[in-house]
Amino acid sequence: MSHQDDCEIEVKYQILQMDYELQKKELAEMRSALEGLKRENKLKTKECQEACKSLQELQNELMRKSMHVGSLAFAIEGQVKEKSRWFSSLRDMTRKLKIMKMEHIKLSEEVSHYKNCIMDINDFGTKIQSRINQQADLHEDLKTKYLKGAKERKELYNKVLELKGNIRVFCRCRPLNSEEIAAGASLAIDFESVKDGELTVISNGAPKKTFRFDAVFGPQAEQADVFQDTAPFATSVLDGYNVCIFAYGQTGTGKTFTMEGTKEARGVNFRTLEELFHVINERQKLYLYEISVSALEVYNEQIRDLLVSGSQQSTMAKRLEIRQVGEGMHHVPGLVEAHVNNMNEVWEVLQTGSNARAVGSTNANEHSSRSHCIHCVMVKGENLLNGECTKSKLWLVDLAGSERVAKTDVLGERLKETQNINRSLSALGDVISALATKSSHIPFRNSKLTHLLQDSLGGDSKTLMFVQISPNENDLGETLCSLNFASRVRGIELGQAKKQMDTSELLRWKQMKSKQDMKIKDLQIRKMEETIHGLDLKMKDKDLKNKNLQEKVKELESQLLIERKLARQHVDTRIAEQQQKQQNEDVRPPLATRLLGANKSSNEVKNGTLMKEQVNLTRPLTENSFRPSMPLSVTDGSLKHIDPVEKENNPEVAEQLQLPTRTGRASMCPTIRRMPASSAPRRNSLIPLPSTPSSAQLAPPFHPLPSQPDIIEEIDEFIPEQTVCNSPKGTKSGGKKLSSILRRSLQKKVQLKSPMQQHLRRGLNVGMERVRVSIGSRGRMASRVLVGNGRKGGKEIQQKQNQKEKERAWNIGRTAI
Numbered sequence: 001m002s003h004q005d006d007c008e009i010e011v012k013y014q015i016l017q018m019d020y021e022l023q024k025k026e027l028a029e030m031r032s033a034l035e036g037l038k039r040e041n042k043l044k045t046k047e048c049q050e051a052c053k054s055l056q057e058l059q060n061e062l063m064r065k066s067m068h069v070g071s072l073a074f075a076i077e078g079q080v081k082e083k084s085r086w087f088s089s090l091r092d093m094t095r096k097l098k099i100m101k102m103e104h105i106k107l108s109e110e111v112s113h114y115k116n117c118i119m120d121i122n123d124f125g126t127k128i129q130s131r132i133n134q135q136a137d138l139h140e141d142l143k144t145k146y147l148k149g150a151k152e153r154k155e156l157y158n159k160v161l162e163l164k165g166n167i168r169v170f171c172r173c174r175p176l177n178s179e180e181i182a183a184g185a186s187l188a189i190d191f192e193s194v195k196d197g198e199l200t201v202i203s204n205g206a207p208k209k210t211f212r213f214d215a216v217f218g219p220q221a222e223q224a225d226v227f228q229d230t231a232p233f234a235t236s237v238l239d240g241y242n243v244c245i246f247a248y249g250q251t252g253t254g255k256t257f258t259m260e261g262t263k264e265a266r267g268v269n270f271r272t273l274e275e276l277f278h279v280i281n282e283r284q285k286l287y288l289y290e291i292s293v294s295a296l297e298v299y300n301e302q303i304r305d306l307l308v309s310g311s312q313q314s315t316m317a318k319r320l321e322i323r324q325v326g327e328g329m330h331h332v333p334g335l336v337e338a339h340v341n342n343m344n345e346v347w348e349v350l351q352t353g354s355n356a357r358a359v360g361s362t363n364a365n366e367h368s369s370r371s372h373c374i375h376c377v378m379v380k381g382e383n384l385l386n387g388e389c390t391k392s393k394l395w396l397v398d399l400a401g402s403e404r405v406a407k408t409d410v411l412g413e414r415l416k417e418t419q420n421i422n423r424s425l426s427a428l429g430d431v432i433s434a435l436a437t438k439s440s441h442i443p444f445r446n447s448k449l450t451h452l453l454q455d456s457l458g459g460d461s462k463t464l465m466f467v468q469i470s471p472n473e474n475d476l477g478e479t480l481c482s483l484n485f486a487s488r489v490r491g492i493e494l495g496q497a498k499k500q501m502d503t504s505e506l507l508r509w510k511q512m513k514s515k516q517d518m519k520i521k522d523l524q525i526r527k528m529e530e531t532i533h534g535l536d537l538k539m540k541d542k543d544l545k546n547k548n549l550q551e552k553v554k555e556l557e558s559q560l561l562i563e564r565k566l567a568r569q570h571v572d573t574r575i576a577e578q579q580q581k582q583q584n585e586d587v588r589p590p591l592a593t594r595l596l597g598a599n600k601s602s603n604e605v606k607n608g609t610l611m612k613e614q615v616n617l618t619r620p621l622t623e624n625s626f627r628p629s630m631p632l633s634v635t636d637g638s639l640k641h642i643d644p645v646e647k648e649n650n651p652e653v654a655e656q657l658q659l660p661t662r663t664g665r666a667s668m669c670p671t672i673r674r675m676p677a678s679s680a681p682r683r684n685s686l687i688p689l690p691s692t693p694s695s696a697q698l699a700p701p702f703h704p705l706p707s708q709p710d711i712i713e714e715i716d717e718f719i720p721e722q723t724v725c726n727s728p729k730g731t732k733s734g735g736k737k738l739s740s741i742l743r744r745s746l747q748k749k750v751q752l753k754s755p756m757q758q759h760l761r762r763g764l765n766v767g768m769e770r771v772r773v774s775i776g777s778r779g780r781m782a783s784r785v786l787v788g789n790g791r792k793g794g795k796e797i798q799q800k801q802n803q804k805e806k807e808r809a810w811n812i813g814r815t816a817i
């Protein structure tokens with residue numbers, strides 16, 4: 001038993017030992033297995049950590065992507081806004097164009113209306129012209145007839161005066177004054193026998209001598225009666241004849257009364273001038289007259305200007321000398337000539353002269369009898385019908401008392417005065433005598449008086465002499481002297497009176513008239529031409545504006561088209577990218593496999609998918625690259641189809657569809673959210689984002705502003721690059737089309753000059769800029785964004801630059817990852 005037991009025990013022991021061995025072996029195996037498991041566990045843990053890390057990175061990446069997509073959506077939103085602005089500006093432009101067209105139509109209608117008007121006016125003008133010509137002929141005929149009539153009238157009038165005598169003598173006898181009446185003076189004139197100009201001088205009640213004059217005015221004669229016969233001389237002056245009216249006679253016989261008169265009874269001076277203005281007024285439509293009056297006195301053979309104030313007299317007196325200014329024309333240089341336009345002015349001048357004469361002496365009457373008072377009325381006349389000009393003079397002379405000639409028993413100053421008066425009055429007598437005997441020499445220069453009156457005492461003038469006499473028998477001697485002198489004067493036969501024609505004035509007038517006519521006609525023609533030219537210019541201007549506007553609209557449309565295409569391509573590219581990523585995810589290997597082959601897959605991505613994406617990313621500028629069968633529009637967070645034809649033809653509808661930009665931005669997010677959890681290869685695919693410029697491609701922050709041809713060259717360079725990447729024909733032609741559109745647009749932009757064009761150019765610049773923004777997001781053209789911005793203000797540049805810097809920072813950050 002024991003042995004058996006022992007054997008059993010032994011067996012058991014051996015079994016146990018074997019078990020033990022087995023268990024030990026198992027333990028060792030278990031231990032080794034445990035070790036293996038531990039190692040595996042470690043590896044797994046490490047793998048898990050890596051996976052977590054990778055997951056974290058991917059989450060970060062995802063966040064960055066989301067933000068990037070957000071920024072892209074924001075950019076798209078901006079572009080959509082920009083587009084809406086473009087559309088609104090386009091709408092404005094279209095509206096303006098419509099208005100302009102309407103205006104153009106209106107203007108065209110106006111122009112045609114004006115043309116018709118002009119034609120009517122021309123017709124009317126020719127009719128009027130023919131009427132005017134008829135009237136002008138009639139007028140000319142009437143004028144000739146009138147001129148002929150006027151000439152005849154003048155000639156007849158002059159003949160009448162000539163028949164009456166160019167030198168006429170009126171005798172006027174003053175009434176006896178109160179002193180004489182009181183003294184019981186007897187009359188020396190037989191007033192009862194006065195008829196037909198005959199005057200009989202009586203002495204001691206018996207007729208002594210009979211004198212014959214042109215008119216005899218007795219004591220009862222009024223100033224107006226006297227002037228009635230004097231008035232024709234005034235008409236003669238206006239007809240261009242020189243006239244001299246003088247009063248001769250003994251002191252106190254009424255010379256001054258006849259010539260000057262009193263305030264109540266105006267004399268010849270005032271009345272003659274009144275008559276002058278009366279006739280001038282009557283002839284005002286046919287003649288133009290200028291009247292000036294001078295007042296002077298000849299005292300002691302010196303001429304004194306009565307219109308110069310007393311203080312200036314001393315200096316003026318020396319200078320006043322008589323000068324011959326032409327054939328038979330005499331003038332006193334420096335003599336004041338007062339221009340008078342009406343009788344008030346005439347009265348002022350006459351009063352001034354009278355006052356000046358009075359100031360010169362303490363006894364006015366005494367002084368007046370010792371000097372010759374002379375008024376010279378100068379008349380310039382112009383016949384408005386034929387331009388005939390005349391210059392004539394009217395002398396109104398109040399002579400010094402004639403009785404002084406006989407008085408020689410005076411001394412000193414009075415003697416000198418008397419001698420001078422004697423000299424001048426005897427000189428006047430000599431002149432008249434010489435004229436009477438038709439002497440070859442007329443001694444005009446023997447005295448200042450005759451020298452002054454030379455023009456009006458010669459053969460071609462008319463002279464009226466008032467011989468003033470006293471009725472007092474005590475003055476008989478003086479009266480007879482005066483009457484004898486007057487009779488001598490009346491006996492002079494003056495030659496035919498000549499009109500004082502100013503031929504140079506006539507010639508000048510005719511030349512001036514013809515020049516004026518020419519000027520008026522030229523002016524009329526020029527005005528008509530200017531009106532037509534102005535209308536033409538308006539038409540051209542409107543046409544030009546219309547053309548420009550049409551061109552601008554076309555340009556803007558093409559810009560918009562390009563912009564729309566680019567934006568669409570941009571969105572398409574994004575979608576394509578997403579699709580590509582999704583495809584990549586679908587074929588992505590399991591986590592462990594990817595871990596083992598991470599480097600390899602990374603390289604594959606770099607060499608394969610990545611490159612493909614890069615290629616795709618450069619494509620969007622071409623029309624056909626990655627173009628979906630139907631274009632998509634973002635509306636209410638979902639992508640909608642827009643018919644491109646409808647969009648082109650009806651931009652407003654298209655705009656309305658595109659307007660909700662916020663929803664457009666949101667619409668991008670679900671696409672991102674639908675993407676599965678990112679993986680390492682997928683992350684690698686995101687590295688070379690289209691907007692990420694390589695270090696070589698990164699544009700400097702500020703480029704110098706390129707010239708327009710440079711930009712065109714850049715576009716030219718840029719477009720073929722796209723076409724190379726996208727070989728299909730359509731893409732090539734699209735690229736060329738785009739290139740040509742851009743080039744044309746830029747060339748036009750360069751040509752713009754007018755303010756309107758500049759305004760449009762500003763709009764175009766904005767457009768170009770936007771185009772560049774959209775191009776710039778493709779990498780290479782990013783630099784052009786800065787170029788475009790370089791044209792704007794500093795703030796805008798800064799904003800754009802900041803925005804780009806942000807984008808670049810994102811991209812650089814991604815590259816670093």
Ligand SMILES: Nc1ncnc2c1ncn2[C@@H]1O[C@H](COP(=O)(O)OP(=O)(O)OP(=O)(O)O)[C@@H](O)[C@H]1O
Pocket residue numbers: 173174175219249250251252253254255256257258365366368369370399400401468
């Ligand atoms: N026809 C007349 N009717 C009324 N009064 C007259 C007339 N003629 C002269 N008298 C008066 O006679 C006076 C002298 O006249 P007035 O002074 O005109 O003479 P005179 O010839 O000019 O003298 P003098 O040579 O001194 O200047 C004046 O008072 C004037 O009023």
